[in-house]
Amino acid sequence: MFNKICIIGLGLIGSSLARNIKGQSLAGFLSCVDLNPKVCEKAMELSLVDQATTSFSVGVEDADLIILCSPVGSMSVVASAIADYLKPGAIVTDVGSVKGSVVRDLQQHLPESVELVPGHPIAGTEHSGPEAGFAELFRERWVILTPLPSTDLRAVDKVSALWGACGARIEIMDYKRHDLVLGITSHLPHLIAYSIVDTANDLEDETRSEVIKFSASGFRGFTRIAASDPVMWRDVFLNNQEAVLEILGRFTEDLSALQKAIRKGDGDYLFNVFTRTRDIRRKIVELGPEGLPSPERKGKD
Amino acid sequence: MFNKICIIGLGLIGSSLARNIKGQSLAGFLSCVDLNPKVCEKAMELSLVDQATTSFSVGVEDADLIILCSPVGSMSVVASAIADYLKPGAIVTDVGSVKGSVVRDLQQHLPESVELVPGHPIAGTEHSGPEAGFAELFRERWVILTPLPSTDLRAVDKVSALWGACGARIEIMDYKRHDLVLGITSHLPHLIAYSIVDTANDLEDETRSEVIKFSASGFRGFTRIAASDPVMWRDVFLNNQEAVLEILGRFTEDLSALQKAIRKGDGDYLFNVFTRTRDIRRKIVELGPEGLPSPERKGKD
Numbered sequence: 169m170f171n172k173i174c175i176i177g178l179g180l181i182g183s184s185l186a187r188n189i190k191g192q193s194l195a196g197f198l199s200c201v202d203l204n205p206k207v208c209e210k211a212m213e214l215s216l217v218d219q220a221t222t223s224f225s226v227g228v229e230d231a232d233l234i235i236l237c238s239p240v241g242s243m244s245v246v247a248s249a250i251a252d253y254l255k256p257g258a259i260v261t262d263v264g265s266v267k268g269s270v271v272r273d274l275q276q277h278l279p280e281s282v283e284l285v286p287g288h289p290i291a292g293t294e295h296s297g298p299e300a301g302f303a304e305l306f307r308e309r310w311v312i313l314t315p316l317p318s319t320d321l322r323a324v325d326k327v328s329a330l331w332g333a334c335g336a337r338i339e340i341m342d343y344k345r346h347d348l349v350l351g352i353t354s355h356l357p358h359l360i361a362y363s364i365v366d367t368a369n370d371l372e373d374e375t376r377s378e379v380i381k382f383s384a385s386g387f388r389g390f391t392r393i394a395a396s397d398p399v400m401w402r403d404v405f406l407n408n409q410e411a412v413l414e415i416l417g418r419f420t421e422d423l424s425a426l427q428k429a430i431r432k433g434d435g436d437y438l439f440n441v442f443t444r445t446r447d448i449r450r451k452i453v454e455l456g457p458e459g460l461p462s463p464e465r466k467g468k469d
Numbered sequence: 470m471f472n473k474i475c476i477i478g479l480g481l482i483g484s485s486l487a488r489n490i491k492g493q494s495l496a497g498f499l500s501c502v503d504l505n506p507k508v509c510e511k512a513m514e515l516s517l518v519d520q521a522t523t524s525f526s527v528g529v530e531d532a533d534l535i536i537l538c539s540p541v542g543s544m545s546v547v548a549s550a551i552a553d554y555l556k557p558g559a560i561v562t563d564v565g566s567v568k569g570s571v572v573r574d575l576q577q578h579l580p581e582s583v584e585l586v587p588g589h590p591i592a593g594t595e596h597s598g599p600e601a602g603f604a605e606l607f608r609e610r611w612v613i614l615t616p617l618p619s620t621d622l623r624a625v626d627k628v629s630a631l632w633g634a635c636g637a638r639i640e641i642m643d644y645k646r647h648d649l650v651l652g653i654t655s656h657l658p659h660l661i662a663y664s665i666v667d668t669a670n671d672l673e674d675e676t677r678s679e680v681i682k683f684s685a686s687g688f689r690g691f692t693r694i695a696a697s698d699p700v701m702w703r704d705v706f707l708n709n710q711e712a713v714l715e716i717l718g719r720f721t722e723d724l725s726a727l728q729k730a731i732r733k734g735d736g737d738y739l740f741n742v743f744t745r746t747r748d749i750r751r752k753i754v755e756l757g758p759e760g761l762p763s764p765e766r767k768g769k770d
Contacts, residue, residue, distance in 0.1 A: 241736075290683055290685055290686045291685075292686075294750070309685065310682070310683060310685070312683075339682075345679075348676065349676065349679045349680060349683055350683065350686060352668075352669055352672070352676075352680050352688065353669075353680050353683050353684055353686045353687060353688040354683075354686035354687045354688065356665065357665065357686075357687035357688050357690075357691055358687055359724075359727060359731075360661055360665065360724070361687075362727070362742055362743055362746050363720060363723050363724045363727055363742075364657065364658065364661065364720055364723075365746040365749055365750070366723050366742050366745065366746050367653075367716070367719050367720045367723045368653055368654075368749060369745055369746060369748070369749055370719070370723075371653070375649065375650065375653075376749075378646075378650045379650060379653050379654050379749075380749060380752045380753050380756065381611070381640075381756070382591055382611060382613075382650055382651065382654050382655075383654055383753050384591055384592075384610065384611070385591045385593075385651060385654045385655035385658075386654060386655040386658035386659055386662075386694060387653065387654040387655065387658050388753055389658070389690050389694070390658055391746070391749055391750040391753050392750065393687060393690070394743075394746040394747070394749075394750065395746070395747050395750035395751075396743075398739075398740050398743035398744045398747075399740065401739070401743050402736050402739040402740045402743060403736075405731045405739055406731070406734055406736055406739070409731055409732070409734070412731060413728065413731060413732060415668070416724075416728055416731075418668050418671070419664060419665055419668045420721075420724070420728075422664050422665075422667050422668045422671075423660075423661070423664045423717075423721070426660060426663070426664055427714065427717055427721075429706075430660075430706045430707070430710055430713060430714060430717075431710070431714060433707055433710070435542075435703050435704075435707055438699075438702070438703040438706055438707070439699050439700065439703045441663055441664075441667050442663055442695075442697075442699035442702050442703060443699045444667065444670060445663050445666040445667050445670060445692070445695040445696070446695070446696050446699075447670070448666055448669060448670055448677075448680075448681060448692055448695075449595070449666070449692040449693065449695065449696035450696075451681050452681050452684050452689055452692055455681065455682070455684075
């Protein structure tokens, strides 16, 4: 499919991609760049790649496809580090959870001779690092690509074909729309989960022990989400600031209304909210099991 | 174990208990009272009980154990409806998610000749009704009993034995402490899940469709919780008002601090919160798979 692919950043997503590329021979040669030498060692030890290096110039040399899998906040630095070594006609894609800031950062540094196909696989677990990856991570999951009007459609097709080989389904979307929709479905839920677990963390020791013991009553699911990679999520919130603050404002309004209803003992208001929320659930369940969060599918919890 | 047990309210929990009691012959005779004649019909059709009736006096007559499985808000009405028909020495227990209001409501109406053993199984799914129940619902799950200082310990032992036969583990706790701990682990998570799904419900049609489509990125888990029984949860919030408002206040403070950090671009603050929340997750995972939320264990989602 490609002569040489270079993955930059070998965490959960990068190493899962590597497992697919190596396992299915989707590239003649697979290199990875990671600034952490231990990650490079681990990548070679696990035979995830043909070459692991801490040098951007060595890694991207002659690559037809470069996949940026480092945190969203690092895109600007990475783009400027690789810009001078990219082969003309090479395709650059990424897996960042925010697309607006990535488009801005990459456009600023990459030469016009490369094709940019921003992307985001809706897949992940709460585990991080090269050992946490697995080939099935993307199976029947959505990958959203947000090409620019100037992007060559053949480049979009090639990136789509790679994800297709990983078992994923492709959706093409405007990057601004991506950031709004994911702000609601992903970024806000993560922020809330981090927040409620932090609230529990502040309790006195005895109460906290009981909270941990009886977590199965709802809290446990939040702790799974709140165990996600801190650097990745810090960068998501710093780079999708506008959409997250907008949707957080709406959420806070709705929560305040529920709070007021509890304080005033307004059972009708509570009942009405708790009833209409079932409608969205029904539609999601109708969409079928492919919507399942990957940690459940993996049964790892 | 008992000559006659009467279950009042045959929903998810009541019908799951009935399946255990009938399946293991834990009672010589099992009756149920449900004010909905269709539920009574269904109970007989599914052979969940020996007798299903809409009459409190018929159902509780001669029963050694009465298990109240109706919503927390109905406890006062139910207690006054059964008070005159209870056999002296009978044990009354319940499965309500709030214990303070239940203790208050039951003590007000029940005669002194019966033993009160308030209880709460930490088990459930987002599905409701007699057909949603299953015998394994309580297996390796906690049941918290909150007996009063005046409760006969033999009555506590008998109720514990019943839950033990269902595969549950018993914890004895003060009812005030129960309401605080469950306020954090269960009531607040449910309130937040209802709220975020309601926020999404308010979006314009196109965005809402995309939110449903890409729900696997975190939102989907919230919709499962927010599909729980509306009457049950309305009553929880109306009856554990004080603890819920207290913990909601703390949560709102913590969320505001995160909001401010996002607005100011304070990455260090975000990173620190997102790192310390991992500690609670680690402790929960160490406790083992018995802590898994039941819908995951049931694999129904």
